[in-house]
Amino acid sequence: MHTQVGIVGAGPAGLLLSHLLHLEGISSVVLETRTREQIESTIRAGVLEQGTVDLLTEIGVGERMKREGFVHTGVELRFDGQGHRIDLSDLTGGKAITVYAQHEVIKDLVKARLETGGEILFGVSDVSLHGIDGDSPKIRFIQDGEQREIACDFVAGCDGSQSMCRSNIPEDKRSQYSRIYPFGWFGILVEAPPSSEELIYAHHERGFSLVSTRSADVQRLYFQCDPKDSVDNWSDDRIWAELHARLDTAEGSQLNEGRIFQKGIIGMRSFVFEPMQYGRLFLAGDAAHVVPPTGAKGLNLAVGDVVVLSRGIAGFYKSGSRDRLDAYSHIALKRVWRAEHFSWWMTSMLHRFPDQDAFQNRLQVSELNNVVNSRAAATMLAENYVGMPIG
Numbered sequence: 477m478h479t480q481v482g483i484v485g486a487g488p489a490g491l492l493l494s495h496l497l498h499l500e501g502i503s504s505v506v507l508e509t510r511t512r513e514q515i516e517s518t519i520r521a522g523v524l525e526q527g528t529v530d531l532l533t534e535i536g537v538g539e540r541m542k543r544e545g546f547v548h549t550g551v552e553l554r555f556d557g558q559g560h561r562i563d564l565s566d567l568t569g570g571k572a573i574t575v576y577a578q579h580e581v582i583k584d585l586v587k588a589r590l591e592t593g594g595e596i597l598f599g600v601s602d603v604s605l606h607g608i609d610g611d612s613p614k615i616r617f618i619q620d621g622e623q624r625e626i627a628c629d630f631v632a633g634c635d636g637s638q639s640m641c642r643s644n645i646p647e648d649k650r651s652q653y654s655r656i657y658p659f660g661w662f663g664i665l666v667e668a669p670p671s672s673e674e675l676i677y678a679h680h681e682r683g684f685s686l687v688s689t690r691s692a693d694v695q696r697l698y699f700q701c702d703p704k705d706s707v708d709n710w711s712d713d714r715i716w717a718e719l720h721a722r723l724d725t726a727e728g729s730q731l732n733e734g735r736i737f738q739k740g741i742i743g744m745r746s747f748v749f750e751p752m753q754y755g756r757l758f759l760a761g762d763a764a765h766v767v768p769p770t771g772a773k774g775l776n777l778a779v780g781d782v783v784v785l786s787r788g789i790a791g792f793y794k795s796g797s798r799d800r801l802d803a804y805s806h807i808a809l810k811r812v813w814r815a816e817h818f819s820w821w822m823t824s825m826l827h828r829f830p831d832q833d834a835f836q837n838r839l840q841v842s843e844l845n846n847v848v849n850s851r852a853a854a855t856m857l858a859e860n861y862v863g864m865p866i867g
Protein backbone atom coordinates (compact mmCIF):
# COMPACT_ATOMS: atom_id res chain seq x y z
CA MET A 477 0.00 0.00 0.00
CA HIS A 478 1.26 3.54 -0.77
CA THR A 479 0.09 6.91 0.50
CA GLN A 480 1.67 10.36 0.54
CA VAL A 481 1.55 10.82 4.32
CA GLY A 482 1.36 7.95 6.80
CA ILE A 483 -0.20 9.20 10.03
CA VAL A 484 0.26 7.28 13.28
CA GLY A 485 -2.56 8.04 15.73
CA ALA A 486 -6.20 9.05 15.35
CA GLY A 487 -6.31 11.69 18.07
CA PRO A 488 -7.07 15.34 17.31
CA ALA A 489 -3.62 15.86 15.69
CA GLY A 490 -3.74 12.85 13.36
CA LEU A 491 -7.36 13.22 12.31
CA LEU A 492 -7.16 16.96 11.72
CA LEU A 493 -3.90 16.61 9.79
CA SER A 494 -5.48 13.96 7.58
CA HIS A 495 -8.42 16.28 6.85
CA LEU A 496 -6.26 19.34 6.19
CA LEU A 497 -4.12 17.29 3.78
CA HIS A 498 -7.24 15.99 2.05
CA LEU A 499 -8.37 19.59 1.47
CA GLU A 500 -5.00 20.19 -0.23
CA GLY A 501 -5.46 17.11 -2.41
CA ILE A 502 -2.84 15.09 -0.49
CA SER A 503 -3.53 11.46 0.41
CA SER A 504 -2.96 9.96 3.85
CA VAL A 505 -3.74 6.85 5.86
CA VAL A 506 -4.33 7.06 9.62
CA LEU A 507 -3.31 4.12 11.82
CA GLU A 508 -4.82 3.74 15.29
CA THR A 509 -4.24 1.01 17.86
CA ARG A 510 -7.53 1.70 19.67
CA THR A 511 -11.04 1.13 18.35
CA ARG A 512 -13.30 3.88 17.00
CA GLU A 513 -15.53 3.50 20.09
CA GLN A 514 -12.55 3.98 22.40
CA ILE A 515 -11.26 7.15 20.77
CA GLU A 516 -14.76 8.59 20.58
CA SER A 517 -15.46 8.11 24.28
CA THR A 518 -12.19 8.98 26.04
CA ILE A 519 -12.92 11.89 28.39
CA ARG A 520 -10.53 14.80 27.99
CA ALA A 521 -10.64 18.59 28.35
CA GLY A 522 -13.24 20.74 26.71
CA VAL A 523 -11.99 24.23 25.95
CA LEU A 524 -11.42 25.32 22.34
CA GLU A 525 -9.45 28.46 21.60
CA GLN A 526 -10.83 31.03 19.17
CA GLY A 527 -8.33 29.92 16.48
CA THR A 528 -9.39 26.27 16.87
CA VAL A 529 -13.06 27.19 16.54
CA ASP A 530 -12.37 29.36 13.48
CA LEU A 531 -10.36 26.61 11.81
CA LEU A 532 -12.91 23.84 12.44
CA THR A 533 -15.62 26.13 11.08
CA GLU A 534 -13.57 27.09 8.01
CA ILE A 535 -12.88 23.48 7.05
CA GLY A 536 -16.51 22.45 7.45
CA VAL A 537 -16.19 20.43 10.67
CA GLY A 538 -17.71 23.00 13.03
CA GLU A 539 -21.43 22.62 12.51
CA ARG A 540 -22.24 20.54 15.64
CA MET A 541 -19.71 22.51 17.70
CA LYS A 542 -21.51 25.74 16.77
CA ARG A 543 -24.85 24.19 17.72
CA GLU A 544 -23.92 22.34 20.92
CA GLY A 545 -20.82 24.16 22.20
CA PHE A 546 -20.96 27.07 24.64
CA VAL A 547 -19.26 30.32 23.76
CA HIS A 548 -17.76 31.99 26.85
CA THR A 549 -16.63 35.59 26.61
CA GLY A 550 -15.24 35.66 30.13
CA VAL A 551 -13.77 33.50 32.86
CA GLU A 552 -13.77 33.79 36.66
CA LEU A 553 -10.75 33.71 38.94
CA ARG A 554 -11.84 32.99 42.51
CA PHE A 555 -9.57 33.55 45.51
CA ASP A 556 -9.90 34.80 49.07
CA GLY A 557 -13.53 33.71 48.89
CA GLN A 558 -14.40 36.15 46.11
CA GLY A 559 -14.92 35.88 42.36
CA HIS A 560 -13.35 38.22 39.80
CA ARG A 561 -14.37 38.17 36.14
CA ILE A 562 -11.77 38.41 33.38
CA ASP A 563 -13.54 39.80 30.31
CA LEU A 564 -11.79 37.77 27.63
CA SER A 565 -13.56 39.40 24.69
CA ASP A 566 -13.05 42.95 25.87
CA LEU A 567 -9.34 42.28 26.44
CA THR A 568 -8.67 40.50 23.14
CA GLY A 569 -10.64 42.47 20.56
CA GLY A 570 -13.68 40.20 20.60
CA LYS A 571 -12.20 36.71 20.97
CA ALA A 572 -13.77 34.00 23.13
CA ILE A 573 -13.41 30.33 24.01
CA THR A 574 -15.90 27.57 23.22
CA VAL A 575 -16.61 24.79 25.69
CA TYR A 576 -17.01 21.61 23.62
CA ALA A 577 -15.55 18.28 24.71
CA GLN A 578 -12.49 16.90 22.93
CA HIS A 579 -14.18 13.54 22.21
CA GLU A 580 -16.95 15.42 20.41
CA VAL A 581 -14.31 17.07 18.20
CA ILE A 582 -12.91 13.58 17.57
CA LYS A 583 -16.36 12.30 16.53
CA ASP A 584 -16.80 15.23 14.13
CA LEU A 585 -13.35 14.69 12.59
CA VAL A 586 -13.80 10.92 12.18
CA LYS A 587 -17.16 11.52 10.50
CA ALA A 588 -15.71 14.17 8.19
CA ARG A 589 -12.80 11.90 7.24
CA LEU A 590 -14.99 8.89 6.52
CA GLU A 591 -17.49 10.96 4.52
CA THR A 592 -14.70 12.26 2.28
CA GLY A 593 -13.23 8.81 1.63
CA GLY A 594 -10.48 9.06 4.24
CA GLU A 595 -8.80 5.89 5.40
CA ILE A 596 -8.55 5.28 9.15
CA LEU A 597 -7.39 1.80 10.17
CA PHE A 598 -8.60 1.16 13.73
CA GLY A 599 -7.38 -1.59 16.06
CA VAL A 600 -3.99 -2.17 14.43
CA SER A 601 -1.02 -3.35 16.53
CA ASP A 602 2.78 -3.62 16.50
CA VAL A 603 3.24 -0.36 14.57
CA SER A 604 6.87 0.36 13.66
CA LEU A 605 8.69 2.91 11.48
CA HIS A 606 11.43 2.13 8.97
CA GLY A 607 13.75 4.30 6.88
CA ILE A 608 12.66 7.68 8.22
CA ASP A 609 16.11 9.09 7.40
CA GLY A 610 15.80 8.03 3.75
CA ASP A 611 13.45 9.11 0.93
CA SER A 612 10.84 6.40 1.24
CA PRO A 613 9.87 5.65 4.82
CA LYS A 614 7.65 2.69 5.63
CA ILE A 615 5.23 1.92 8.41
CA ARG A 616 4.74 -1.74 9.34
CA PHE A 617 1.84 -2.95 11.47
CA ILE A 618 -0.46 -5.86 12.09
CA GLN A 619 -4.08 -5.68 11.01
CA ASP A 620 -6.48 -8.59 11.54
CA GLY A 621 -3.55 -10.86 12.36
CA GLU A 622 -1.69 -10.01 9.14
CA GLN A 623 1.56 -8.13 8.71
CA ARG A 624 1.07 -5.06 6.51
CA GLU A 625 3.22 -2.22 5.24
CA ILE A 626 2.53 1.30 4.05
CA ALA A 627 5.13 3.08 1.93
CA CYS A 628 4.88 6.86 2.12
CA ASP A 629 6.69 10.13 1.46
CA PHE A 630 6.34 11.41 5.02
CA VAL A 631 5.36 10.02 8.42
CA ALA A 632 3.41 12.08 10.96
CA GLY A 633 3.85 10.86 14.52
CA CYS A 634 0.59 11.84 16.19
CA ASP A 635 0.58 8.93 18.63
CA GLY A 636 0.13 10.77 21.89
CA SER A 637 2.11 11.24 25.07
CA GLN A 638 3.49 7.67 25.11
CA SER A 639 4.62 8.07 21.48
CA MET A 640 6.41 5.16 19.81
CA CYS A 641 7.26 7.42 16.85
CA ARG A 642 9.48 9.83 18.78
CA SER A 643 11.72 6.98 20.00
CA ASN A 644 12.80 6.60 16.34
CA ILE A 645 14.69 9.89 16.57
CA PRO A 646 18.31 9.07 17.51
CA GLU A 647 19.20 9.90 21.09
CA ASP A 648 22.05 12.21 20.13
CA LYS A 649 19.68 14.26 17.96
CA ARG A 650 17.01 14.97 20.58
CA SER A 651 16.43 16.79 23.85
CA GLN A 652 13.63 16.45 26.36
CA TYR A 653 12.45 18.99 28.92
CA SER A 654 10.04 18.05 31.67
CA ARG A 655 8.40 18.82 35.03
CA ILE A 656 6.28 16.50 37.09
CA TYR A 657 3.86 18.27 39.43
CA PRO A 658 3.32 16.91 42.93
CA PHE A 659 -0.47 16.90 42.50
CA GLY A 660 -3.17 15.66 40.16
CA TRP A 661 -6.75 16.55 39.27
CA PHE A 662 -9.76 14.62 40.44
CA GLY A 663 -12.33 15.05 37.67
CA ILE A 664 -16.04 14.29 37.86
CA LEU A 665 -18.99 14.44 35.50
CA VAL A 666 -22.23 15.41 37.22
CA GLU A 667 -25.86 15.38 36.21
CA ALA A 668 -26.74 18.94 37.16
CA PRO A 669 -27.40 22.27 35.46
CA PRO A 670 -24.49 24.76 35.30
CA SER A 671 -23.40 26.25 38.63
CA SER A 672 -22.03 29.27 36.84
CA GLU A 673 -22.39 30.82 33.39
CA GLU A 674 -18.62 30.84 32.96
CA LEU A 675 -15.68 28.67 34.02
CA ILE A 676 -14.32 29.23 37.54
CA TYR A 677 -10.63 28.72 38.35
CA ALA A 678 -10.46 28.76 42.15
CA HIS A 679 -7.44 29.21 44.39
CA HIS A 680 -7.88 27.98 47.98
CA GLU A 681 -5.68 26.95 50.86
CA ARG A 682 -7.08 23.43 50.53
CA GLY A 683 -6.03 23.37 46.87
CA PHE A 684 -7.20 24.32 43.39
CA SER A 685 -10.63 23.58 41.93
CA LEU A 686 -12.31 24.22 38.60
CA VAL A 687 -15.95 24.50 37.59
CA SER A 688 -16.58 23.72 33.93
CA THR A 689 -19.52 22.49 31.93
CA ARG A 690 -20.48 20.06 29.18
CA SER A 691 -24.16 20.69 28.48
CA ALA A 692 -27.34 22.14 30.00
CA ASP A 693 -27.54 19.07 32.26
CA VAL A 694 -23.95 17.80 32.59
CA GLN A 695 -21.25 19.60 34.53
CA ARG A 696 -17.52 18.96 34.62
CA LEU A 697 -15.78 19.68 37.93
CA TYR A 698 -12.18 19.16 39.01
CA PHE A 699 -10.24 19.55 42.25
CA GLN A 700 -6.57 19.21 43.03
CA CYS A 701 -5.71 15.92 44.71
CA ASP A 702 -2.80 13.63 45.52
CA PRO A 703 -1.85 12.07 42.15
CA LYS A 704 -1.43 8.68 43.86
CA ASP A 705 -4.87 8.83 45.48
CA SER A 706 -7.58 6.40 44.36
CA VAL A 707 -11.11 7.31 43.29
CA ASP A 708 -12.29 4.61 45.71
CA ASN A 709 -11.25 6.86 48.61
CA TRP A 710 -13.72 9.50 47.49
CA SER A 711 -17.39 8.94 48.25
CA ASP A 712 -19.82 11.36 46.61
CA ASP A 713 -20.38 13.05 49.98
CA ARG A 714 -16.66 13.58 50.50
CA ILE A 715 -16.30 15.03 46.99
CA TRP A 716 -19.13 17.53 47.53
CA ALA A 717 -17.78 18.54 50.96
CA GLU A 718 -14.35 19.19 49.42
CA LEU A 719 -15.77 21.18 46.51
CA HIS A 720 -17.92 23.29 48.84
CA ALA A 721 -14.95 23.95 51.12
CA ARG A 722 -12.93 25.25 48.17
CA LEU A 723 -15.62 27.02 46.16
CA ASP A 724 -18.18 28.56 48.51
CA THR A 725 -17.92 32.34 48.74
CA ALA A 726 -18.91 34.92 51.34
CA GLU A 727 -22.25 35.19 49.51
CA GLY A 728 -22.84 31.44 49.96
CA SER A 729 -22.78 28.48 47.60
CA GLN A 730 -23.80 28.38 43.97
CA LEU A 731 -22.64 24.81 43.46
CA ASN A 732 -25.38 22.67 41.92
CA GLU A 733 -25.05 19.10 43.14
CA GLY A 734 -26.28 16.08 41.19
CA ARG A 735 -25.56 12.45 40.42
CA ILE A 736 -21.83 11.87 39.85
CA PHE A 737 -21.54 9.41 36.95
CA GLN A 738 -17.83 9.51 36.19
CA LYS A 739 -14.76 9.89 38.41
CA GLY A 740 -11.09 9.87 37.43
CA ILE A 741 -7.66 11.15 38.50
CA ILE A 742 -5.26 12.73 36.04
CA GLY A 743 -1.54 13.24 36.61
CA MET A 744 0.07 16.53 35.72
CA ARG A 745 3.28 17.14 33.87
CA SER A 746 4.98 19.45 31.41
CA PHE A 747 7.04 17.86 28.64
CA VAL A 748 8.65 19.08 25.42
CA PHE A 749 10.55 16.98 22.91
CA GLU A 750 12.92 18.80 20.55
CA PRO A 751 13.20 18.90 17.63
CA MET A 752 9.74 17.92 16.43
CA GLN A 753 11.13 16.45 13.20
CA TYR A 754 13.87 14.15 11.98
CA GLY A 755 14.37 13.09 8.37
CA ARG A 756 10.89 12.34 7.06
CA LEU A 757 9.26 11.98 10.48
CA PHE A 758 7.27 14.87 11.95
CA LEU A 759 5.84 14.79 15.47
CA ALA A 760 2.62 16.63 16.33
CA GLY A 761 0.44 17.05 19.42
CA ASP A 762 1.09 15.13 22.65
CA ALA A 763 3.77 13.01 20.94
CA ALA A 764 5.97 16.11 21.05
CA HIS A 765 4.67 18.01 24.07
CA VAL A 766 2.43 17.67 27.10
CA VAL A 767 1.01 20.47 29.24
CA PRO A 768 -0.62 20.26 32.65
CA PRO A 769 -4.40 20.64 32.17
CA THR A 770 -4.73 24.12 33.72
CA GLY A 771 -5.83 26.30 30.80
CA ALA A 772 -6.77 23.34 28.57
CA LYS A 773 -4.08 23.91 25.95
CA GLY A 774 -3.45 20.28 24.89
CA LEU A 775 -5.85 19.94 21.96
CA ASN A 776 -5.33 23.53 20.86
CA LEU A 777 -1.58 23.00 20.61
CA ALA A 778 -2.13 19.89 18.51
CA VAL A 779 -4.27 21.98 16.15
CA GLY A 780 -1.52 24.61 15.82
CA ASP A 781 1.08 21.93 15.05
CA VAL A 782 -0.86 20.28 12.26
CA VAL A 783 -1.84 23.58 10.63
CA VAL A 784 1.87 24.46 10.33
CA LEU A 785 2.76 20.91 9.27
CA SER A 786 0.04 20.67 6.62
CA ARG A 787 1.19 23.98 5.13
CA GLY A 788 4.76 22.67 4.97
CA ILE A 789 3.70 19.41 3.33
CA ALA A 790 1.40 21.21 0.86
CA GLY A 791 4.25 23.61 0.05
CA PHE A 792 6.52 20.64 -0.71
CA TYR A 793 4.07 19.05 -3.14
CA LYS A 794 3.40 22.37 -4.88
CA SER A 795 6.97 23.62 -5.24
CA GLY A 796 9.19 20.61 -4.59
CA SER A 797 10.96 22.67 -1.93
CA ARG A 798 11.40 21.42 1.62
CA ASP A 799 12.06 24.92 3.02
CA ARG A 800 8.73 25.34 4.81
CA LEU A 801 8.71 21.76 5.93
CA ASP A 802 12.19 22.05 7.38
CA ALA A 803 11.06 25.11 9.37
CA TYR A 804 8.20 23.12 10.96
CA SER A 805 9.83 22.33 14.29
CA HIS A 806 11.17 25.85 14.72
CA ILE A 807 7.79 27.48 14.01
CA ALA A 808 5.74 25.01 16.03
CA LEU A 809 8.03 25.10 19.08
CA LYS A 810 7.61 28.85 19.53
CA ARG A 811 3.89 28.42 20.06
CA VAL A 812 4.44 25.24 22.09
CA TRP A 813 6.77 26.98 24.54
CA ARG A 814 4.35 29.91 24.90
CA ALA A 815 1.62 27.46 25.93
CA GLU A 816 4.05 25.50 28.10
CA HIS A 817 4.86 28.66 29.99
CA PHE A 818 1.22 29.72 30.27
CA SER A 819 0.09 26.30 31.54
CA TRP A 820 2.96 26.13 34.05
CA TRP A 821 2.22 29.70 35.19
CA MET A 822 -1.52 29.09 35.68
CA THR A 823 -0.73 25.82 37.47
CA SER A 824 1.85 27.45 39.74
CA MET A 825 -0.38 30.41 40.59
CA LEU A 826 -3.48 28.38 41.41
CA HIS A 827 -2.34 25.13 43.08
CA ARG A 828 -1.16 24.39 46.56
CA PHE A 829 2.30 22.81 46.58
CA PRO A 830 3.06 20.21 49.30
CA ASP A 831 5.79 22.32 50.92
CA GLN A 832 3.96 25.60 50.45
CA ASP A 833 4.27 28.04 53.35
CA ALA A 834 2.31 31.19 54.21
CA PHE A 835 4.79 33.36 52.31
CA GLN A 836 4.20 31.49 49.07
CA ASN A 837 0.48 31.58 49.65
CA ARG A 838 0.58 35.37 50.00
CA LEU A 839 2.61 35.62 46.80
CA GLN A 840 0.01 33.59 44.88
CA VAL A 841 -2.81 35.80 46.15
CA SER A 842 -0.83 38.91 45.30
CA GLU A 843 -0.27 37.64 41.77
CA LEU A 844 -3.97 36.84 41.38
CA ASN A 845 -4.86 40.32 42.64
CA ASN A 846 -2.47 41.78 40.09
CA VAL A 847 -4.08 39.77 37.27
CA VAL A 848 -7.59 40.95 38.14
CA ASN A 849 -6.64 44.57 38.92
CA SER A 850 -4.12 45.37 36.20
CA ARG A 851 -5.51 45.58 32.69
CA ALA A 852 -2.05 44.74 31.34
CA ALA A 853 -1.80 41.58 33.45
CA ALA A 854 -5.40 40.57 32.68
CA THR A 855 -4.72 41.05 28.98
CA MET A 856 -1.72 38.74 29.19
CA LEU A 857 -3.90 36.03 30.70
CA ALA A 858 -6.76 36.64 28.26
CA GLU A 859 -4.57 36.61 25.13
CA ASN A 860 -2.99 33.32 26.11
CA TYR A 861 -6.27 31.80 27.25
CA VAL A 862 -8.18 32.51 24.02
CA GLY A 863 -5.04 31.40 22.16
CA MET A 864 -2.06 32.90 20.40
CA PRO A 865 -2.17 33.11 16.59
CA ILE A 866 -1.01 30.00 14.76
CA GLY A 867 2.49 30.86 13.42
Ligand code: DHB
Nearest residue numbers: 521522688769770771772
Ligand atom coordinates in the same frame (compact mmCIF):
# COMPACT_ATOMS: atom_id res chain seq x y z
C1 DHB B 1 -11.70 21.93 31.24
C2 DHB B 1 -10.43 21.42 31.39
C3 DHB B 1 -9.39 22.27 31.67
O1 DHB B 1 -8.15 21.77 31.79
C4 DHB B 1 -9.59 23.62 31.81
O2 DHB B 1 -8.53 24.43 32.08
C5 DHB B 1 -10.85 24.14 31.65
C6 DHB B 1 -11.91 23.28 31.38
C7 DHB B 1 -12.83 21.02 30.94
O3 DHB B 1 -12.60 19.80 30.87
O4 DHB B 1 -13.96 21.49 30.78
